[in-house]
Structures are given as structure tokens and as C-alpha cells.
Amino acid sequence: MSVPTATDWSEVCARDFAVPAGRPLDALVDELAAALADPDPLVRDGDPYAVLGAWIERDVVAGELRTALGHRMAARFGDPAIEARSFAALVLDMIVSRGDHDPAWFGAFARWYPAETDLRGHHPELGWLHAAAHGADLLGTFGRHPAVAPGPVLDLAAARLLARTDHLFGQREDERTATGVARTLTRPELTEKECVDWVERSAAALADHRRGPAPAWVSNCARTLRALLVLARTGVRAAGPGTPLLPLAHGPAVTDALLRALGPV
Numbered sequence: 001m002s003v004p005t006a007t008d009w010s011e012v013c014a015r016d017f018a019v020p021a022g023r024p025l026d027a028l029v030d031e032l033a034a035a036l037a038d039p040d041p042l043v044r045d046g047d048p049y050a051v052l053g054a055w056i057e058r059d060v061v062a063g064e065l066r067t068a069l070g071h072r073m074a075a076r077f078g079d080p081a082i083e084a085r086s087f088a089a090l091v092l093d094m095i096v097s098r099g100d101h102d103p104a105w106f107g108a109f110a111r112w113y114p115a116e117t118d119l120r121g122h123h124p125e126l127g128w129l130h131a132a133a134h135g136a137d138l139l140g141t142f143g144r145h146p147a148v149a150p151g152p153v154l155d156l157a158a159a160r161l162l163a164r165t166d167h168l169f170g171q172r173e174d175e176r177t178a179t180g181v182a183r184t185l186t187r188p189e190l191t192e193k194e195c196v197d198w199v200e201r202s203a204a205a206l207a208d209h210r211r212g213p214a215p216a217w218v219s220n221c222a223r224t225l226r227a228l229l230v231l232a233r234t235g236v237r238a239a240g241p242g243t244p245l246l247p248l249a250h251g252p253a254v255t256d257a258l259l260r261a262l263g264p265v
Helices: 009-014 025-035 047-057 063-076 082-097 103-115 131-144 150-162 173-184 192-207 216-234 251-262
Strands: none
Touching: 009 047, 025 047, 025 063, 047 082, 063 082, 063 103, 082 103, 082 131, 103 131, 103 150, 131 150, 131 173, 150 173, 150 192, 150 216, 173 216, 192 216, 192 251, 216 251
16 A cells, blocks of 8 residues: 655655755655655555655765665665566666665575565566566676676676566566676676686576466576576667667677577577
8 A cells, every 4th residue: 555755745846846945855855765665656656666766866865875875775675566666777777877886785686586486576566576577687787887797797697587486577678688688798807718618507407398378487487587688789778778788708708608599499
């Protein structure tokens, strides 16, 4: 059940995200954090989401307050509600994108992402859930962060793709996952072995399903690898529209590994 917010966040949006007078910033951030776990999609995915994103981007929420919010989101990966877990990835993505980092955040994410079983994209009452896609966005942000080793990020991507699920991607989760992986693969310090080992593990799993109906997870994995094949050849945008295209480290070797993996399926 949705809990009414004390602040008119639509008015904050209309005022170019100016901080409301008369209330401490930490109390406002607490209210926003609660709203980003609200089961009502008009609350969770509406004005509070826009305000929190703007305040993080503009460093209104910065320093110890932003770090505390990061810890709060990392802890939320253990929340019983899927909407809370999934949107925790979105908020943590905002924070890590600003350069903040704590090893505990990646640890919490790594425990949650491949183990998440509720991969629904959109729900008629809860709205967008999209755990696979939100997690993929955060995966790519961690993968680009200089304080995070890229090899374990690629291992985590493989673990998510090979996790058995009956849910078939239907809301472009395959493209979002490929983008997160491709952004990780832009790290120049990656060795060729690191770049292809995780693909070869995926290939071994796919090869067991050459014939007969493909389980949902096999289809999800194969479609993600096909999307990644395009990015291996074209490059990937560093963050989003308007950012430069970056080449993947050891792009030809990655391309060859992907072609070998996709051959049997």
C-alpha cells in the first residue's frame, strides 16, 4: 500500500528541482528513498525518481549523505519486495555513476543479481520492475568504475545469463545486458583471456541445447550474446546518448568467441 509523501515532489520538479525550504536535506532524502521502494508505480517511478536523480547528478546529495544512501540501497537488495530490490539497483547506479564507490556495494549487488528470480519486466499493478535490466545498467556502471576490477564483473554477467529461469526476456533486457557487458569490456587493462573466458563458459552451457525446444534461459543468453556481437563490432557508448563510442578491449577475440558460442544455437 502506498504511503503519502509529505512533500509535493511535482512542485519540486516544476521549480527545476530546487530544494524545498524549511526541511533538512537528510529528511528529504529519507522521504525520497522510501518513495523509491513504494509499490505504487506513480510514486516509485514518478516525480520522486526524477528529483533524486537530479539531486544526485547535481551533487545536491553528495558526500556522507550520498554514501549513506548507497549503503541503504545495497542493504535493500535483501528487501522482500521486488520493486524495492530492483529500484535499489537504479539508485545505486546513480550514485556509482557520480564516482562514489564502496566495495560492500558491489558485494551486495553480486549476491543479489544472479540470484534474483523475479525477472518480470512490467506488472499491471506494480508497473516497471525490470530487475534484469536495472541490474544490467548497474553492472555496466560498476564495470566502468576504475576502483572495480572488471574481471569479476564479467564473471557476474555470465552467472546472471546462465542462471536457470523460466522467464523469457520480453522488454529488451537482452540489449540492456549486452550494453552493460560491453561497457565493462572497454576497460583497457583486461587481458584477452579475461575477455573471452566468460563467453566460453556461456558457450559450453549453450552447446548442451543444440536440439529441441530451448529453455527460456538459453534463449535469453543467446539473444544477449547476439546483441553483444553487434557492440563488439561497432563499439559501445560510454554512458548514454551523446557520449562517445568506445571500442571493446580485444574486440576481434571477443567477436570470434561470440561467433563460436552462437554457432551451435
